[in-house]
Amino acid sequence: MSDAPARLILPVILSGGSGTRLWPLSRAGRPKQMLDLLGAGSMLGATAARVADPGLFAAPVLVAGAGQAEAIEAALPDLGSLILEPEAKNTAPAIALAALAADEDEMLLILPSDHLIGDVAGFRDAVARGLPFAREGWIVTFGMKAERAETGYGYIERGPALGEGVHQAVRFVEKPDAATAGRYVGGGRHDWNCGIFLMRAGTFLDALASHAPKIAKAAKAAMAGARRKGRRILPNAAAFAASPSLSIDYAVMEKADKVAVVPVAIGWSDAGSWDALHEVSERDAAGNAIAGDVLALGTRGCMIRSEGPLVAAIGIEDLVVIATPDAVLIVPKAQSQRVKEAVDALKGQGRDEWI
Amino acid sequence: MSDAPARLILPVILSGGSGTRLWPLSRAGRPKQMLDLLGAGSMLGATAARVADPGLFAAPVLVAGAGQAEAIEAALPDLGSLILEPEAKNTAPAIALAALAADEDEMLLILPSDHLIGDVAGFRDAVARGLPFAREGWIVTFGMKAERAETGYGYIERGPALGEGVHQAVRFVEKPDAATAGRYVGGGRHDWNCGIFLMRAGTFLDALASHAPKIAKAAKAAMAGARRKGRRILPNAAAFAASPSLSIDYAVMEKADKVAVVPVAIGWSDAGSWDALHEVSERDAAGNAIAGDVLALGTRGCMIRSEGPLVAAIGIEDLVVIATPDAVLIVPKAQSQRVKEAVDALKGQGRDEWI
Numbered sequence: 076m077s078d079a080p081a082r083l084i085l086p087v088i089l090s091g092g093s094g095t096r097l098w099p100l101s102r103a104g105r106p107k108q109m110l111d112l113l114g115a116g117s118m119l120g121a122t123a124a125r126v127a128d129p130g131l132f133a134a135p136v137l138v139a140g141a142g143q144a145e146a147i148e149a150a151l152p153d154l155g156s157l158i159l160e161p162e163a164k165n166t167a168p169a170i171a172l173a174a175l176a177a178d179e180d181e182m183l184l185i186l187p188s189d190h191l192i193g194d195v196a197g198f199r200d201a202v203a204r205g206l207p208f209a210r211e212g213w214i215v216t217f218g219m220k221a222e223r224a225e226t227g228y229g230y231i232e233r234g235p236a237l238g239e240g241v242h243q244a245v246r247f248v249e250k251p252d253a254a255t256a257g258r259y260v261g262g263g264r265h266d267w268n269c270g271i272f273l274m275r276a277g278t279f280l281d282a283l284a285s286h287a288p289k290i291a292k293a294a295k296a297a298m299a300g301a302r303r304k305g306r307r308i309l310p311n312a313a314a315f316a317a318s319p320s321l322s323i324d325y326a327v328m329e330k331a332d333k334v335a336v337v338p339v340a341i342g343w344s345d346a347g348s349w350d351a352l353h354e355v356s357e358r359d360a361a362g363n364a365i366a367g368d369v370l371a372l373g374t375r376g377c378m379i380r381s382e383g384p385l386v387a388a389i390g391i392e393d394l395v396v397i398a399t400p401d402a403v404l405i406v407p408k409a410q411s412q413r414v415k416e417a418v419d420a421l422k423g424q425g426r427d428e429w430i
Numbered sequence: 431m432s433d434a435p436a437r438l439i440l441p442v443i444l445s446g447g448s449g450t451r452l453w454p455l456s457r458a459g460r461p462k463q464m465l466d467l468l469g470a471g472s473m474l475g476a477t478a479a480r481v482a483d484p485g486l487f488a489a490p491v492l493v494a495g496a497g498q499a500e501a502i503e504a505a506l507p508d509l510g511s512l513i514l515e516p517e518a519k520n521t522a523p524a525i526a527l528a529a530l531a532a533d534e535d536e537m538l539l540i541l542p543s544d545h546l547i548g549d550v551a552g553f554r555d556a557v558a559r560g561l562p563f564a565r566e567g568w569i570v571t572f573g574m575k576a577e578r579a580e581t582g583y584g585y586i587e588r589g590p591a592l593g594e595g596v597h598q599a600v601r602f603v604e605k606p607d608a609a610t611a612g613r614y615v616g617g618g619r620h621d622w623n624c625g626i627f628l629m630r631a632g633t634f635l636d637a638l639a640s641h642a643p644k645i646a647k648a649a650k651a652a653m654a655g656a657r658r659k660g661r662r663i664l665p666n667a668a669a670f671a672a673s674p675s676l677s678i679d680y681a682v683m684e685k686a687d688k689v690a691v692v693p694v695a696i697g698w699s700d701a702g703s704w705d706a707l708h709e710v711s712e713r714d715a716a717g718n719a720i721a722g723d724v725l726a727l728g729t730r731g732c733m734i735r736s737e738g739p740l741v742a743a744i745g746i747e748d749l750v751v752i753a754t755p756d757a758v759l760i761v762p763k764a765q766s767q768r769v770k771e772a773v774d775a776l777k778g779q780g781r782d783e784w785i
Contacts, residue, residue, distance in 0.1 A: 099742070372771055384739070384754070385784055387454070387772040389761040394746070396760055399739070403753050405760060406744040416727055417742040429740055 083133040084202070084273075085155075085181050086126040087173040090119060090139040090147060090188040091163050095418040095430075096348050096411075099402035100382065103430055108189035109146060112352055114366065119188045123151050125195050126184065136176065137188075138169045144307065154306065161297070161312035167326035168318045170272075171283055171294035172310055179277030182209060185323075187270045191355055193342020201339045204240050205273045213237075213335040214282065215273040216244055216328065218266025219343045224256035227347060227412060229268035229324055231336045244336040247329045249322075266336060269343050272323065279327070287326040293318035349395040350411040353378040367398075378408060402429055438488040439557070439628075440510075440536050441481040442528040445474060445494035445502060445543040446518050450773040450785075451703050451766075454757035455737065458785055463544035464501060467707055469721065474543045478506050480550050481539065491531065492543075493524045499662065509661065516652070516667035522681035523673045525627075526638055526649035527665055534632030537564060540678070542625045546710055548697020556694045559595050560628045568592075568690040569637065570628040571599055571683065573621025574698045579611035582702060582767060584623035584679055586691045599691040602684045604677075621691060624698050627678065634682070642681040648673030704750040704766040708733040722753075733763060757784055 093106040101107040108119040115121065126132040134155035139147055141159045148157065158172050170185055177183065184202060192198050205215035218231045227250060234245035247268065251259065259265035272279075283291040293314055300311030319326075328334060344355045356364035356378070363374055367381035369388065376393040379386055383400035395411050397404040406413060421429050448461045456462040463474040470476065481487040489510030494502055496514045503512065513527050525540055532538060539557060547553050560570035573586045582605060589600035602623065606614065614620035627634075638646040648669055655666030674681075683689060699710045711719035711733070718729055722736035724743065731748040734741055738755035750766050752759040761768060776784050 370772055370775055372768070372775065381758075385454075385757045385776075385781075387757065387759045387761075387769075387776075389759070389768045389772055390765040391749070391760055391762060394760070396758075398753075398758050400755075402740045402742065403736075403751075403758055404742045404744070405746055405749070405751055406742075407746060410745040413727070413744045414742075417725055417744055420725055420727065421740075421742075426740075 082180075082182070083129075084126075084131060084184050084206075085133045085177055086123075086135040086184045086186055087170065088119070088122055088135050088137050088186050088188050089166060089169055090137055090143060091160060091166075091169055092187075092189060096414050097346070097352070098414050098418050099397055099399050099404050099429070100380070103427075104142075106143065106189070107346070109150070112346060113191070113356060117150060118191065118346065119147070119150055121191070122186055122188050123154070125192060125198060126186070127153075128199075131199070132184070136173050138173050139188075141309075148306075156306045156308055158308045158310065161310060161315045164315065164318050164320045166270075166323045167283065167287060167321045168290050168294055168315070170279065170323055171290055171318075172298060172308075172315075174276040174279045174283075175294055175298040176308060177276040179275065179280065181276045182206070183272070183274055183276050183279065185270075185272040185274075187345075189346060190270065191342070191344045191346050193355065194340075197339065197341040201240075201337045201341065202273060205335065205337045208237060208241055208335045209273045209275060209278070212275065212278050213333045214278060214328070214331055215241075215335045215337060217269040217271045217273075217339050217343075218244075218336045219269055219339055219341070221256075221260045221265055221267050224253055224260050225267065226250055226253050226256050228345070229270075230256070230259050230265045231268050233264050233266065233336055233338065237335055240337060242336050242338065244328075244334040247324055249324055266338055267343075268324065268328075269339070270345070278333075282327045282331045286330040287319070287321060290318050290321060290326060348411040349378050349397065349406070349414070350408045353395070353408060376408070437535075437537070438484075439481075439486060439539050439561075440488045440532055441478075441490040441539045441541055442525065443474070443477055443490050443492050443541050443543050444521060444524055445492055445498060446515060446521070446524055447542075447544060451769050452701070452707070453769050453773050454752055454754045454759050454784070455735070458782075459497075461498065461544070462701070464505070467701060468546070468711060472505060473546065473701065474502070474505055476546070477541055477543050478509070480547060480553060481541070482508075483554075486554070487539070491528050493528050494543075496664075503661075511661050511663055513663045513665065516665060516670045519670065519673050519675045521625075521678045522638065522642060522676045523645050523649055523670070525634065525678055526645055526673075527653060527663075527670075529631040529634045529638075530649055530653040531663060532631040534630065534635065536631045537561070538627070538629055538631050538634065540625075540627040540629075542700075544701060545625065546697070546699045546701050548710065549695075552694065552696040556595075556692045556696065557628060560690065560692045563592060563596055563690045564628045564630060564633070567630065567633050568688045569633060569683070569686055570596075570690045570692060572624040572626045572628075572694050572698075573599075573691045574624055574694055574696070576611075576615045576620055576622050579608055579615050580622065581605055581608050581611050583611075583700070584625075585611070585614050585620045586623050588619050588621065588691055588693065592690055595692060597691050597693065599683075599689040602679055604679055621693055622698070623679065623683075624694070625700070633688075637682050637686045641685040642674070642676060645673050645676060645681060704733050704752065704761070704769070705763045708750070708763060731763065
């Protein structure tokens with residue numbers, strides 16, 4: 076543990092994903108975090124705004140795919156540095172790059188770029204609550220009360236309290252089956268893993284070296300051979316290629332000893348499906364979330380959005396309808412996780428222009 | 431009754447409607463009869479082909495709106511004459527114009543331009559069965575066995591047989607309520623009115639003079655003042671404007687004395703809704719009728735058609751989805767009659783470009 080005076084928290088924003096589950100709005104060239112889904116700017120912009128307090132946070136580090144560099148710099152003129160992953164390797168290697176670019180005593184706040192948080196003040200309170208534990212070498216996670224048996228989320232099992240509003244995390248479960256998820260919701264000891272992490276850079280790198288040494292080694296070599304161009308950092312591609320592709324949950328969280336969880340109620344959503352987005356969208360009296368050129372008659376509980384043609388919806392219920400100039404999606408809200416199947420089918424047909 | 435030798439039947443094809451119920455495919459500038467809905471050419475073309483036998487039928491007379499003249503002449507190079515209605519006045523005045531342009535002994539076969547008939551040979555047999563009665567001054571109608579309680583159709587009640595496969599028609603009921611339609615289907619004495627009529631021109635004009643004298647008078651004046659340009663006949667607009675707007679069913683059939691009905695089973699459909707069209711379309715094993723760029727996953731009983739964007743349908747059932755470059759319709763099959771509500775709403779919003 077460091078004796079250095081309290082310093083600014085360094086936000087590390089992960090912008091590696093493309094979010095096929097929000098197809099046809101999200102595309103390879105227009106990833107989910109760049110979309111304005113709630114009419115309040117892009118999710119990336121909202122993520123940066125969440126940590127835009129110069130008294131608390133340093134300018135953010137972005138970790139992103141090389142193809143996104145221009146779009147990110149245009150969206151976030153105040154970013155600190157931009158680490159361009161030579162290839163997508165999931166979150167553990169991405170965070171390793173950022174941790175290696177920082178001092179080992181620097182406090183990292185890892186943030187997905189494509190999640191929604193309704194209560195920003197609550198979010199900052201939760202970070203403040205976890206901070207003393209992160210300083211003492213804990214990896215601090217944040218857990219949303221599990222409201223329904225989501226099988227697409229990760230769950231954190233709460234253990235004994237470490238302090239006011241902070242618990243030891245005793246188990247991580249990624250994407251449980253429906254029966255297990257149902258027990259978690261009923262049991263009251265499991266929270267949704269928000270994918271937000273607070274920890275010293277050194278804490279993370281030590282844990283990575285212990286539990287995922289191949290990633291640690293590849294990331295270290297990639298950063299040792301990195302080129303720099305202004306704010307851009309380009310890790311060595313050949314070295315990074317040696318890294319396994321693994322999430323921080325699988326690589327570290329499920330194995331590390333000192334993991335804490337801060338239970339939160341901050342209006343978090345991973346915005347990972349049209350259904351999830353419907354949950355957090357503003358809805359009319361009939362439960363419809365509507366955006367764009369839409370004519371809805373006798374329609375209930377629907378998510379309807381057009382970025383192109385007029386959409387006329389008559390007498391439909393609980394459907395997702397998303398229209399763009401070149402593609403239209405229709406799927407029942409409860410099946411909106413299946414959008415990936417459509418994207419996979421298009422991929423199989425070589426229809427890259429639509430993906 | 432005439433003692434003249436048997437002559438060719440004169441087909442009169444009515445092409446006045448715009449078919450808002452097949453919006454967004456049908457539009458003001460592209461009426462339903464011009465659409466290729468089953469992949470076998472336009473319904474107008476199919477209607478003309480149904481009577482293209484020079485041994486039986488004369489070249490057809492078309493009655494259409496002035497805006498359709500070029501499109502019809504391009505579609506039907508072999509038409510006899512083209513009567514351009516100065517304004518849409520429903521079927522009774524339209525048929526009156528055609529009857530006045532013919533000799534009174536000419537045998538008229540009135541045909542909607544936007545219906546489907548699967549069994550053309552059966553259709554011609556039915557016409558042959560009705561012909562002797564039409565020669566004797568009967569107005570001959572054609573009745574499809576009522577298969578379901580359609581409230582959008584007209585029904586003909588069969589009376590005593592006049593001959594082999596020809597009955598007296600004792601009553602016409604336009605658009606009955608659901609309970610009444612249900613009784614008709616169960617009762618077995620009611621047929622759907624196909625909107626096809628066979629009669630001498632003079633028979634029709636006499637009946638019109640008796641039962642709808644205002645229409646008879648206005649049509650007569652309009653034809654007396656008509657201009658001719660090659661095959662085109664342009665009735666006098668001011669005179670025609672005086673005519674009430676009325677269907678042949680209300681103006682004549684419900685009141686005339688000598689009305690016969692030929693029961694038929696000829697695969698007739700008015701193609702008057704997406705649901706009706708689904709009934710007569712080719713369907714896959716899951717009951718989907720699909721046309722255009724459509725990706726359907728786990729989808730059943732749907733009518734999906736694209737003339738523009740890729741449509742990805744996942745896990746939906748019994749829906750109509752119609753996509754064009756500027757408009758997309760989604761409506762449950764059972765509610766497809768409500769498409770008119772959307773068109774009316776767009777009209778109310780002044781969105782003429784979409785209608």
